[in-house]
Amino acid sequence: MSVVAAAEPSKLADRVAIRSWRTPILLGVFALVAVVLFAILGPDGQATFRISQDNDAWQVPNLVLPAKAFGIVASLILVALAVAAWLQSKNQARVAKWVTMTFAVVFVIALMVWIIGGTKTQNITLVGLFAGAMLITTPLVFGSLSGVLCERSGVVNIAIEGQLLAGAFTAALVASITQNAFAGLFAAAVAGMLVSFLLAAFSIKYVVNQIIVGVVLNVLVSGLTGFLFEKIMKTKVDGVAIYNQPVHLPDLPIPFLSQIPILGPMLFRQSIIGYFMLVLVVALWFGLFRTRWGLRIRAVGEHPKAADTVGINVNRTRFLNVMAGGAVAGIGGAYFTLVAVSSFSKDMTGGLGFIALAALIFGRWNPIGAALAALLFGVAGNLQSILSLAGTPIDGQFLAMLPYALTILAVSGFVGKSRAPAASGQPYVKG
């Protein structure tokens, strides 16, 4: 699945010319938006960011910003950065990375100040924002890591949604029957692997188009879990749905670390799935980019023929990676029913598998990038639900669109260059 046009030599020349102007134009547009929204139409009053909770060990004072003044300063910085990008494009081919990065950070902060300054209450608890975002971010990270494992080895995984849903369902069922959350967790990994097995068997052995298999598997899992939910989970014994009352995984706060403002509740007051996520992100990054194992996988994903020539079994590597991806996504699915909510409900993943796909692309097929993208999308999602209660200058639906819109910008080359592994989506037939 090459995302930026796969080498088209005849058009290469004008593509370079297009790319060099794309960034300044985009930054210019956003700077203009900032001037109009944040400076000219900026809300009067102050935006308060509450950092510490009352029972925290360390108290950090609230951050109070005058919304309009901050908007004016921020938009001036943004305009300056856009001009800098324009000058760079004029002189050389590429815009420096720090310009776009600073631009993005300043824009996001200014946007937050503008939104919060425009609400009725004019304040937000950052702990609630970030810790609540983890409810969305955790399954997103697992889903996108599943995608990383599959796509790095050259198999497109559209079935992330199905893997998450299968994990959520199986975790709820097994944890209810055995009254053991860890059994549920294990079963969820197995369920994710079963979905992966179908994906691998059909796309590697039978060389069926991977996107078709992925799409169909999502429908299959949705139908299957829906059917079994109606048939099994709704059966009540003495008025209790005994097959849909999973035992939950306990939160395991790490002493001391969990007291750090914002980061503590976000990262160090989690269930075992949450800690596993943190380890997995780093381990996968290290494994993929710093070990022989990762080099082989990337070789299979970029140039399977070359990998085959040096003796790597391409299809076995892909098979194993897809299976591992299924286990990872299955555990992510277990997070829904063993941590986030009390029981399984029909289609409860609600398209999060596709946001995970978006995070994977926005994170450039890199575990850490994908995790950060998942965090961004999680915060945006949680901000949307917080703001729907607070009344805002912009509609929550636009925040809901954010992950998808950013992904489209990323794949069309407006935001950096997002390129899939070269052989992703292409079956490998020896000979």
Added chain:
Amino acid sequence: MSETPSIPAPTPAPTPAPTPDSKDVKDAEGTRVIREIMSGNAIISVLAVLVALVIGGILIAITDPRVTAASGYFFADPGATFSAIWASVSEAYGALWRGATYDPTARTWQGQLGIFETLTFATPLILAGLAVTLAFRAGLFNIGAQGQIIMGATFAGVVGFQMHLPPVIHLLAVILAGAIGGAIWAGIAGFLKARTGAHEVIVTIMLNYIAVSFVLYLLKNQLKAPGSTNPISPQMDANAMLPLLLGPNFRVNAGLILAILAVIAVAWLLNRSTLGFEYRAIGANPKAARTAGMIVSRGYITVMLISGALAGLAGVTQIAGTEKSLDSEIAGSIGFDAITVALLGRSKPWGTFFAALLFGAFKAGGTSMAVNADVSIDIVAVVQSLIVLFIAAPPLIRSMFRIKAVRPEGAKA
């Protein structure tokens, strides 16, 4: 899947290059059909449906409490288990079949004629299935039918309930608006694919979700029905509705005629027109098409525009045919079913038509099965997806039934 979309149709059937002589074309078509039946492709489709139904039956049986009860004394009385299985499965599939065709046990005479519900459900599936089929043939994977249906229905709705025009003109305006809405939404993906190489699968998936959010936003603000607390639009004008074909007792509407016309048009476009030839050439090998002087990027854009327009029409048949007002659920699962319909129809216009009829029957029958046999309609999704999986992997079915593969000459493994 960058530049090698031999993937679209599950079988990379080598499309015979159309020659200017129409008689030759006809002959080629004729022999191709015979060859296809001989090579077992048609048999495989039938077997795929059968195997999927059998697996669905197994699921129905093992989750039926009567079967579980009878299997408790299986060794004492094995017959009881088998008769319980038979009762359970035949009850479910019987209700499915009656609901989709003719049900003498229904209370009202309208309720007996489920066949018209089948046609009603099939209507948007035909149009959206055609949208996916057409893009497939040009080597593009349009997963965005869902979003295009939503945008088509939204555009059609705006014209349908905010403008007040005389009869006929109003309906035509609604249809046109729906087609434009879908075309714009798919056109974004086509444009980005042509100009930046952005993969259409990713872009269309993302556009699906953007469409839902966009419509929810409109329904909460500009398009909200006055006095309503739910995000739902006002009802369409009577002039803007597609006329019902069989009177007020049945939901089947003129959208079906629109859909059949669309099948004919797409069949002509693909098999007879220069544009269709270009699309197929691009789908078979974009590099060769470029070498032959075709403008591939323009092909990507136009095929997505037409594809989106077809999906938009599916949105029209939803809002102006059955639903009457716009809500965020207007597209149901049609956009995703359309993908499976196109696959089952082997990316051919008439194949898509019959596949849509089958899936429409599943939908109509599934409702009756849920009510009369207490089997959740979700089993239909299971059966549908299994059908597509089996059809997409002919070697699997072949090995299951030991059918010898007779490959059409010239086709590579």
